[in-house]
Amino acid sequence: MTKTLNKQWQLASRPSGEPTADNFRLVEAPVPELKDGEVLVRHHFMSLDPYMRGRMNDGKSYAQPQALDAVMGGGTAGEVVASKSAAFAVGDKVVGMGGWQEYSVVDAAQPGMLRKVDTKHIPLSAYLGTVGMPGVTAWYGLNKIIAPKAGETVVVSAASGAVGTVVGQLAKAKGCRAVGLAGGPEKCRVVVEEFGFDECIDYKQHPDLKSLSAALKAACPKGIDGYFENVGGMTLDAVLQRMNAFGRIAMCGMISGYNGEPIPMTQPQLILVSRLLLQGFIVSEHMEVWPQALKEIGGLVATGKLKYRESIAEGIESAPQAFLGLLKGKNFGKQLVKLV
Amino acid sequence: MTKTLNKQWQLASRPSGEPTADNFRLVEAPVPELKDGEVLVRHHFMSLDPYMRGRMNDGKSYAQPQALDAVMGGGTAGEVVASKSAAFAVGDKVVGMGGWQEYSVVDAAQPGMLRKVDTKHIPLSAYLGTVGMPGVTAWYGLNKIIAPKAGETVVVSAASGAVGTVVGQLAKAKGCRAVGLAGGPEKCRVVVEEFGFDECIDYKQHPDLKSLSAALKAACPKGIDGYFENVGGMTLDAVLQRMNAFGRIAMCGMISGYNGEPIPMTQPQLILVSRLLLQGFIVSEHMEVWPQALKEIGGLVATGKLKYRESIAEGIESAPQAFLGLLKGKNFGKQLVKLV
Numbered sequence: 001m002t003k004t005l006n007k008q009w010q011l012a013s014r015p016s017g018e019p020t021a022d023n024f025r026l027v028e029a030p031v032p033e034l035k036d037g038e039v040l041v042r043h044h045f046m047s048l049d050p051y052m053r054g055r056m057n058d059g060k061s062y063a064q065p066q067a068l069d070a071v072m073g074g075g076t077a078g079e080v081v082a083s084k085s086a087a088f089a090v091g092d093k094v095v096g097m098g099g100w101q102e103y104s105v106v107d108a109a110q111p112g113m114l115r116k117v118d119t120k121h122i123p124l125s126a127y128l129g130t131v132g133m134p135g136v137t138a139w140y141g142l143n144k145i146i147a148p149k150a151g152e153t154v155v156v157s158a159a160s161g162a163v164g165t166v167v168g169q170l171a172k173a174k175g176c177r178a179v180g181l182a183g184g185p186e187k188c189r190v191v192v193e194e195f196g197f198d199e200c201i202d203y204k205q206h207p208d209l210k211s212l213s214a215a216l217k218a219a220c221p222k223g224i225d226g227y228f229e230n231v232g233g234m235t236l237d238a239v240l241q242r243m244n245a246f247g248r249i250a251m252c253g254m255i256s257g258y259n260g261e262p263i264p265m266t267q268p269q270l271i272l273v274s275r276l277l278l279q280g281f282i283v284s285e286h287m288e289v290w291p292q293a294l295k296e297i298g299g300l301v302a303t304g305k306l307k308y309r310e311s312i313a314e315g316i317e318s319a320p321q322a323f324l325g326l327l328k329g330k331n332f333g334k335q336l337v338k339l340v
Numbered sequence: 341m342t343k344t345l346n347k348q349w350q351l352a353s354r355p356s357g358e359p360t361a362d363n364f365r366l367v368e369a370p371v372p373e374l375k376d377g378e379v380l381v382r383h384h385f386m387s388l389d390p391y392m393r394g395r396m397n398d399g400k401s402y403a404q405p406q407a408l409d410a411v412m413g414g415g416t417a418g419e420v421v422a423s424k425s426a427a428f429a430v431g432d433k434v435v436g437m438g439g440w441q442e443y444s445v446v447d448a449a450q451p452g453m454l455r456k457v458d459t460k461h462i463p464l465s466a467y468l469g470t471v472g473m474p475g476v477t478a479w480y481g482l483n484k485i486i487a488p489k490a491g492e493t494v495v496v497s498a499a500s501g502a503v504g505t506v507v508g509q510l511a512k513a514k515g516c517r518a519v520g521l522a523g524g525p526e527k528c529r530v531v532v533e534e535f536g537f538d539e540c541i542d543y544k545q546h547p548d549l550k551s552l553s554a555a556l557k558a559a560c561p562k563g564i565d566g567y568f569e570n571v572g573g574m575t576l577d578a579v580l581q582r583m584n585a586f587g588r589i590a591m592c593g594m595i596s597g598y599n600g601e602p603i604p605m606t607q608p609q610l611i612l613v614s615r616l617l618l619q620g621f622i623v624s625e626h627m628e629v630w631p632q633a634l635k636e637i638g639g640l641v642a643t644g645k646l647k648y649r650e651s652i653a654e655g656i657e658s659a660p661q662a663f664l665g666l667l668k669g670k671n672f673g674k675q676l677v678k679l680v
Contacts, residue, residue, distance in 0.1 A: 062585070062613055232609065245402070251612045264604040269572065272591045272620035273402055280612035 003030035007316045008071045009100035014058055017259050019327070023056065024072070024320040031103050039108045040082040043098050046316075046337040047075035047128040048323045049162075050230075053258045062282050072100035072319075075133060077117075077124045078340075085109070093119045095127045100319050102339055112287075121302040129162045129334030130308040131298050137283040138166035138228070139293040141250030144286070145279045146226030150175030153220045155239060158230035159200055160187040162308075162334035163252065166297070167228045168197045169306055176226075179219045181235060183329050190332065195307060203235065209266075212238040223247075232256045233263040240270045251280040255327070309333030343370035347656045348411045349440035354398055357599050359667070363396065364412070364660040371443050379448045380422040383438050386656075386677040387415035387468040388663045389502075390570075393598040402622050412440035412659075415473060417457075417464045418680075425449070433459045435467045440659050442679055452627075461642040469502045469674030470648040471638050477623040478506035478568070479633040481590030484626070485619045486566035490515030493560045495579060498570035499540055500527040502648075502674035503592065506637070507568045508537045509646055516566075519559045521575060523669045530672070535647060543575065549606075552578040563587075572596045573603040580610045591620040595667070649673030 005028050012025035034040055052074060055066040066073060076098030080088045085108035088094065096114040098104030106114045117127050129135065148154050154171040158164045159180025168178040168191070180191045180200040188200035199219040206212035216224070216238055223244035229236060232254030243249070257263035271278060300306035311331035313322035319337050326335040345368050352365035374380055392414060395406040406413060416438030420428045425448035428434065436454040438444030446454045457467050469475065488494050494511040498504045499520025508518040508531070520531045520540040528540035539559040546552035556564070556578055563584035569576060572594030583589070597603035611618060640646035651671035653662035659677050666675040 062615065236608065254609045254612055257609050262606065263609060264606045265608040266602065266604045268576065268605040268608075269594045269597050269603060271618055272594055275402065275620045275622060275625070276618075277620075278611055278616075278618040280615045280617075282615060285615070 004103065005029070006031045006101055006103045008102075009316070009319050010070060011056060011066050011068055011072055014068070015056055015259070019053065019056060019259075019324060021320045021324065026317065032105055034082055034084045034105065037085050037107060037109045039080055039085050039088045039094075039106045039114060041076070041078045041094055041096065041098055041104050041106060041114070042081045042340065043076040043078040043102055043104065044338070044340040045077045045125045045128055046098075046100055046319065046339065047077075047133070048319065048326050048335040048337065049074065049134070050253055050255050050258070050326065052323065053255070053327055057260075073097060074099050075128050076104065077127050083108075088114065088116070092116050093124055095132065100316075102316055122298060125310060125312075125334075125336055125338075126301060126308065128336060129310065130166055130306060131294060131301055133283060134162035134334060135166050135297045136290055136293045137252060138163045138170060139297060140281060140283050140286055140289055141228050141252050142167055142170050142226070144289065145250035145277075145281065146228065146248045148174055148176045148226045151177075152225035153177040153179065153222055154226040154228065155179045155181065155216070155220065155224050156228040156230070157181040157203075157235050157239075158253070158255070158329075159191050159197065160309075160332050161230065164228070164230060165191070165195050165308060165333055166306065168195055171226075172196050172198075173300075173305075177220070177222075179216075179224075181231075187332060190309075194309075209234055209237055213241045216242045226250075228252060230255060237266050240265070240267060240274075240276075243270065243274050243276055245274050247274060247276050249276060249278045251278055258327070311335045313337045315339065344443065345369070346371045346441055346443045348442075349656070349659050350410060351396060351406050351408055351412055354408070355396055355599070359393065359396060359599075359664060361660045361664065366657065372445055374422055374424045374445065377425050377447060377449045379420055379425050379428045379434075379446045379454060381416070381418045381434055381436065381438055381444050381446060381454070382421045382680065383416040383418040383442055383444065384678070384680040385417045385465045385468055386438075386440055386659065386679060387417075387473070388659065388666050388675040388677065389414065389473070390593055390595050390598070390666065392663065393595070393667055397600075413437060414439050415468050416444065417467050423448075428454065428456070432456050433464055435472065440656075442656055462638060465650060465652075465674075465676055465678075466641060466648065468676060469650065470506055470646060471634060471641055473623060474502035474674060475506050475637045476630055476633045477592060478503045478510060479637060480621060480623050480626055480629055481568050481592050482507055482510050482566070484629065485590035485617075485621065486568065486588045488514055488516045488566045491517075492565035493517040493519065493562055494566040494568065495519045495521065495556070495560065495564050496568040496570070497521040497575050497579075498593070498595070498669075499531050499537065500649075500672050501570065504568070504570060505531070505535050505648060505673055506646065509535055511566075512536050512538075513640075513645075517560070517562075519556075519564075521571075527672060530649075534649075549574055549578055553581045556582045566590075568592060570595060577606050580605070580607060580614075580616075583610065583614050583616055585614050587614060587616050589616060589618045591618055598667070651675045653677045655679065
């Protein structure tokens with residue numbers, strides 16, 4: 001019997017500044033024999049996420065840096081194609097952290113490595129997006145940090161992304177005014193028309209602080225009570241000028257600084273003047289909320305009350321370009337690579 | 341009967357940049373006749389506080405700006421010298437918000453305007469400092485925002501001030517390592533020897549970020565878990581580099597920006613990287629904690645367990661110069677003006 005070959009993307013080098021395709025290397029390796037307790041998963045979808053950019057650096061960050069010459073880490077959704085574990089059967093649909101490759105071998109005994117999912121009511125790919133890490137990220141930041149009351153105004157940057165679309169829809173469900181920031185008229189149109197945000201500001205039309213701050217003032221006539229931060233930099237400066245007293249800011253990402261550019265906060269005194277709360281968080285450190293969050297989000301998705309979009313690249317070869325596009329905001333909604 | 345004359349300091353003009361003595365005007369007015377329900381208080385001590393600098397500006401801030409040509413507002417401690425209220429008798433020792441003047445007439449019916457205090461176990465002046473607003477400020481930021489556990493490291497800037505001295509002592513009482521930042525070797529010596537901090541860094545010896553960050557690293561070998569912020573600017577930048585994961589920062593003051601200088605936070609991404617919580621607060625908005633805080637602090641002061649220092653200027657005429665000195669860090673502990 002010929003061995004199955006497994007195409008894998010490794011990190012070949014660390015970027016200095018903006019990453020390029022040259023930072024990645026495609027290799028091919030035979031799928032190893034399964035040992036007792038192990039499961040072979042064929043990945044149908046790979047997840048691409050902004051946090052992976054941070055892991056490409058070697059500096060101090062919350063996550064361990066991605067090791068050089070090792071397979072890029074990341075979330076995956078697929079099907080069990082061989083099993084030496086009583087816990088998983090061939091044909092089971094599963095999500096895990098298989099990384100940028102076509103197959104992964106998983107030790108099923110290790111808790112949390114692999115999770116069976118129901119694909120009757122929810123498509124498999126959604127478990128990497130709205131019903132997965134990005135969705136729980138939105139849920140956590142909104143419910144546990146911003147904790148908005150009905151009638152309050154919630155702003156979210158990267159509003160058309162996998163996290164942002166969920167933040168706005170959950171805020172609307174709580175009776176809040178939801179205002180997004182996204183790049184380009186088409187994204188803004190869909191954020192409002194499809195995802196139900198009250199307004200969406202095209203940040204590309206506002207290249208300076210004064211202009212962006214004025215746009216926020218117009219879109220948020222009662223000020224801003226909660227802000228879900230995905231980008232940092234000038235956007236954060238502009239939002240800070242419009243925050244109401246006792247406002248809450250969930251710091252989830254600062255993509256504008258991922259390539260090492262300085263992204264100073266120009267008026268931190270506003271934290272004091274407006275008695276704000278800012279809190280950074282990483283959803284993987286709050287596993288205790290995942291069951292509740294996934295139950296709520298899964299129910300909303302299964303009944304069509306929570307919408308999502310996916311940007312799907314085809315084939316393992318497309319992963320680096322799709323990832324670099326994600327970092328430039330070329331995606332709409334969850335960025336995936338479809339392998340099967 | 342000749343009328344009693346009351347010397348008062350008014351705000352004559354708003355400062356552009358650093359305030360000067362010319363921004364204040366000394367006037368003299370007769371003490372008005374008391375109406376029913378009113379009390380005449382002769383001030384023994386006037387409080388001078390950094391927040392008053394913010395109120396001299398006309399811009400957006402948490403407090404209403406100080407009105408021009410009106411008596412400067414502020415805390416006072418004194419004695420009732422005439423009363424048309426059943427609630428106060430001549431001879432009562434009281435604290436209130438009498439402002440920069442020798443006497444004030446208070447409507448005793450308005451709740452919270454005037455409070456009788458016990459001067460048997462606690463000196464009258466302490467009610468403007470450790471057993472008053474600055475002490476409760478320290479208590480709130482430490483207990484309600486930083487909430488340190490025994491063994492954690494707490495850093496406080498302006499450590500020799502009315503608030504900072506209390507923060508460090510309360511942190512030590514909780515079993516924390518307390519590290520102060522103060523200006524000059526003498527202040528640092530007293531912060532350690534008299535107030536019991538583990539270390540105190542003389543920020544004047546560290547004029548750049550790298551040097552101050554290194555000094556913090558040396559003084560906080562296990563990193564920083566809680567930071568009580570009174571100054572802002574480069575100090576905050578340096579502390580952010582040393583914060584441990586899940587650290588908490590109570591934002592109480594940012595005196596380095598009070599004259600309008602830019603005080604950018606250069607690496608706000610550290611809030612995310614280290615999953616920090618930053619919270620601005622103003623103690624007068626949390627009156628619900630005052631009884632508990634004052635009871636705890638008062639007990640510690642009365643039994644000699646909580647120490648304090650006062651910088652006392654003599655006579656109403658000295659108020660502006662004492663205030664300008666406070667803004668330059670010339671005080672040690674609570675800055676007062678003694679009137680009687």
